[in-house]
Amino acid sequence: xxxKRRISARLGDILQRMLGPVxxxxxxxxxxxxxxxxxxxxxxxxxxxxxxxxxxxxxxRNAKRNLPLxxxxxxxxxxxxxxxxxxxxxxxxxxxxxxxxxxGPQSFVGFKNFATMLKDRNFWLSTTNxxxxxxxxxxxxxxxxxxxxxxxTNRRLKLKEFHRTVIFFPVVLAxxxxxxxxxxxxxxxxxxLNTLLRALGLQSWxxxxxxxxxxxxxxxxxxxxWQYIGLYLVILMGxxxxxxxxxxxxxxxxxxxxxxxxxxxxxxxxxxxxxxAIILCASGTMKIYDHIYxxxxxxxxxxSSVLALYCFKTTFxxxxxxxxATISVMLLVFSLLISWVIQLxxxxxxxxxx
Amino acid sequence: xKKITGAISWFFINVPIMLLSITCIxxxxxxxYSSLKTSTExxxxxxxxxSALNFDNYRQAFQTAKFDVYLFNSAFNSFISLALVLxxxxxxxxxxxxxxxxxxxxxxGVFLAGILVPVYALIVPMFIMFKNVGLLNTxxxxxxxxxxxxxxxxxxxxDSYVKxxxxxxxxxxxxxxxGMLRTMFTIILPxxxxxxxxxxxxxxxxxxxxxxxxxxxxxxxxxxxxxxGLTSFTSQFSVDYTLLMxxxxxxxxxxxxxxxxFYKKIMQGMMAGAVKG
Numbered sequence: 001x002x003x004k005r006r007i008s009a010r011l012g013d014i015l016q017r018m019l020g021p022v023x024x025x026x027x028x029x030x031x032x033x034x035x036x037x038x039x040x041x042x043x044x045x046x047x048x049x050x051x052x053x054x055x056x057x058x059x060x061r062n063a064k065r066n067l068p069l070x071x072x073x074x075x076x077x078x079x080x081x082x083x084x085x086x087x088x089x090x091x092x093x094x095x096x097x098x099x100x101x102x103x104g105p106q107s108f109v110g111f112k113n114f115a116t117m118l119k120d121r122n123f124w125l126s127t128t129n130x131x132x133x134x135x136x137x138x139x140x141x142x143x144x145x146x147x148x149x150x151x152x153t154n155r156r157l158k159l160k161e162f163h164r165t166v167i168f169f170p171v172v173l174a175x176x177x178x179x180x181x182x183x184x185x186x187x188x189x190x191x192x193l194n195t196l197l198r199a200l201g202l203q204s205w206x207x208x209x210x211x212x213x214x215x216x217x218x219x220x221x222x223x224x225x226w227q228y229i230g231l232y233l234v235i236l237m238g239x240x241x242x243x244x245x246x247x248x249x250x251x252x253x254x255x256x257x258x259x260x261x262x263x264x265x266x267x268x269x270x271x272x273x274x275x276x277a278i279i280l281c282a283s284g285t286m287k288i289y290d291h292i293y294x295x296x297x298x299x300x301x302x303x304s305s306v307l308a309l310y311c312f313k314t315t316f317x318x319x320x321x322x323x324x325a326t327i328s329v330m331l332l333v334f335s336l337l338i339s340w341v342i343q344l345x346x347x348x349x350x351x352x353x354x
Numbered sequence: 355x356k357k358i359t360g361a362i363s364w365f366f367i368n369v370p371i372m373l374l375s376i377t378c379i380x381x382x383x384x385x386x387y388s389s390l391k392t393s394t395e396x397x398x399x400x401x402x403x404x405s406a407l408n409f410d411n412y413r414q415a416f417q418t419a420k421f422d423v424y425l426f427n428s429a430f431n432s433f434i435s436l437a438l439v440l441x442x443x444x445x446x447x448x449x450x451x452x453x454x455x456x457x458x459x460x461x462x463g464v465f466l467a468g469i470l471v472p473v474y475a476l477i478v479p480m481f482i483m484f485k486n487v488g489l490l491n492t493x494x495x496x497x498x499x500x501x502x503x504x505x506x507x508x509x510x511x512x513d514s515y516v517k518x519x520x521x522x523x524x525x526x527x528x529x530x531x532x533g534m535l536r537t538m539f540t541i542i543l544p545x546x547x548x549x550x551x552x553x554x555x556x557x558x559x560x561x562x563x564x565x566x567x568x569x570x571x572x573x574x575x576x577x578x579x580x581x582x583g584l585t586s587f588t589s590q591f592s593v594d595y596t597l598l599m600x601x602x603x604x605x606x607x608x609x610x611x612x613x614x615x616f617y618k619k620i621m622q623g624m625m626a627g628a629v630k631g
Contacts, residue, residue, distance in 0.1 A: 174563035
C-alpha cells in the first residue's frame with residue numbers, strides 16, 4: 001500500500017515536470033491560498049478589552065444617560081414611517097369594507113366589495129393582463145440579463161465595461177420619460193420603429209403598434225423589459241463575480257467549454273441571487289403603472305388595463321373609494337402571493353439540482 | 355476552419371449585445387437632438403439631425419408651459435427630502451447598529467417589513483388620510499411619502515456600513531469626553547461619507563422620477579412636479595412634439611449628468627438595495 005502511494009507520488013512528480021508551468025502554477029496558487037486561510041496568530045489588542053474596569057463602567061453609564069435622546073432621535077423618523085406606511089396599510093383594509101364616494105356618508109358593507117370584485121370582469125381582465133406582463137418581464141428582463149451576464153464571462157466579448165454601463169443607463173430614467181420615448185418609437189407616422197421598417201423595405205411588418213389589441217400586451221411590455229434589463233444584469237454580474245475563480249480555472253483545465261462552465265458552475269452558484277432577481281422582477285411588475293398610463297392609459301378600450309391603473313381609475317375617476325381600497329388590498333395580496341409562489345417553486349428546484 | 359468558427363461566434367456574441375447597447379442609448383440621444391428641431395423639420399424627417407440649433411422649444415417650454423414651476427417644485431421636493439432622508443437614515447442607522455435599547459427589535463422589524471410593502475397599494479388610503487388631515491395640495495404634501503419610502507433601504511445600507519467600522523474610535527472619543535451627538539456627527543459622519551453619498555444619489559433618482567404619488571396627491575398646478583407636468587404637455591399641446599421633447603430632455607438632463615458622474619455608485623447602491631429587499 002505504502003509502496004503504491006510512493007509510486008503514485010513519484011508519478012505525480014514526473015507528470016508535474018512534464019506538464020510544466022500550468023500544473024505547478026495552480027499548485028503554487030493553492031499553496032499560497034492554504035497559507036492565507038490559516039488563522040492569524042493571536043495578537044494583543046489595545047482596545048476596549050484593555051480599558052480599566054472603571055472607565056468601562058463610565059462609558060456604559062454615559063450610554064444609559066443618552067437613552068431619552070436616543071428615543072427622541074429614532075422616534076421622529078419612526079413615527080413618520082408608521083403614519084405614512086403602516087397606518088395607510090391598515091386603514092386600506094378598513095376602507096375596503098366600506099361603500100364610500102369620498103365625500104358623502106360612509107356605509108359599512110362588510111365583504112360586499114370583495115363579492116363584487118369576484119364578478120367584476122374588468123378586474124379579472126386587469127389581473128390577467130398584469131400577470132401576463134409580469135411573465136413577459138421575468139422572461140425578458142431576468143432571462144435576457146442572465147444570458148448577457150453569461151456572455152460577459154466569455155473572453156470573445158469586447159467592451160464589457162461599456163456594455164454594462166450603457167445597458168444599465170435606462171434604469172435611472174423616469175418611467176414617464178421612458179413611456180413618452182416609446183410612444184414616439186411606436187408612433188405610426190413618424191415613429192422610429194416604422195421609419196426603420198420602411199427604410200429596410202419591410203412595409204408588411206408595419207403595425208398600429210399601440211392600437212392593435214392583439215399585440216398590445218407585447219408592445220407595452222417591451223419598454224418595461226428594456227428599461228430594467230440593466231438592473232438585473234448588474235445584480236447577476238455581481239453574483240457571478242463573487243464565484244471563486246479557482247472553480248473556473250479547474251473546470252477549464254478539465255476541458256469544460258464556456259457553455260458548460262455557465263450551465264454547470266455559474267447557474268447553480270448564483271441560484272439564490274437569480275431567485276431574488278425573479279421575485280423582485282415579478283413583484284415589481286405587479287405594480288406597473290407609469291409606462292402604461294403614458295403609452296395607452298389602458299386603451300384601446302380596456303385591453304391594456306393593469307391592476308394599479310384600474311385601482312386608480314375606480315378610485316379617482318369613478319370616486320368609488322371603498323372599491324378602490326379593495327383593489328389596493330388585492331394588489332398587496334397578489335404581490336406577496338407571487339413572491340411566495342416563486343420562492344416555493346425555485347426553492348425546491350434548486351435543492352433538487354444541488 | 356477553427357478561425358472561421360471563431361469569427362462566427364465572435365459575431366454572434368458581440369453584435370447582438372452591441373445592438374442592445376445602442377438601443378439603450380440611442381433614444382435619449384435622439385430625444386436630445388430632436389428637441390432642437392422645429393416642428394416642420396421634425397414632421398418631414400424624424401430621424402435626421404437638426405439643420406440648425408434652435409432653442410425655441412426650450413424657450414417656449416418656459417414661457418407658455420410654465421416648465422420653470424415644475425422644475426422648481428421637483429427641485430424643492432428633491433432637496434428637502436434628500437436633506438431629511440440623509441439626517442434620518444444616518445441617525446437611525448447609526449443608533450440601531452451601535453446601541454441596545456428597549457424597542458430596538460420593533461423598530462428594526464417595522465423597517466424591515468416596510469421593504470416588502472408595495473408602495474403603490476398605499477396611494478388610495480394615503481389620499482383619504484391626507485384629505486382628512488388637510489395635507490392634500492400643499493407644498494409639503496409629497497415630502498412625507500418621499501422621505502418615508504426612502505427610509506428602510508437607506509437605513510439598512512447605513513446600518514450595515516456602520517457595523518463594519520471598528521468601535522475603538524468611538525471609545526476613544528468617549529474617553530476624551532465627547533458626548534453621543536458629538537461622536538456621531540464629528541467622528542462617524544465623515545467615515546460614513548461613501549454610503550451616505552450612495553443614499554443621496556439613490557434618493558434623488560427616486561424622488562426626481564416619482565410619478566403616481568405626485569399625480570394623485572397634488573392637483574394644484576402651482577405644486578406639480580416635472581413628471582406630472584410632462585403629462586399636461588400632451589393634453590394642452592397635443593401636436594407639438596418637439597416642444598414635448600424639449601421638456602423631456604430637460605426632465606432627463608439632471609439624471610443623465612448624475613449617472614455619468616456616479617454610475618459606479620448608483621449600480622452598487624441599487625444592487626445592495628435589491629439584494630437586501
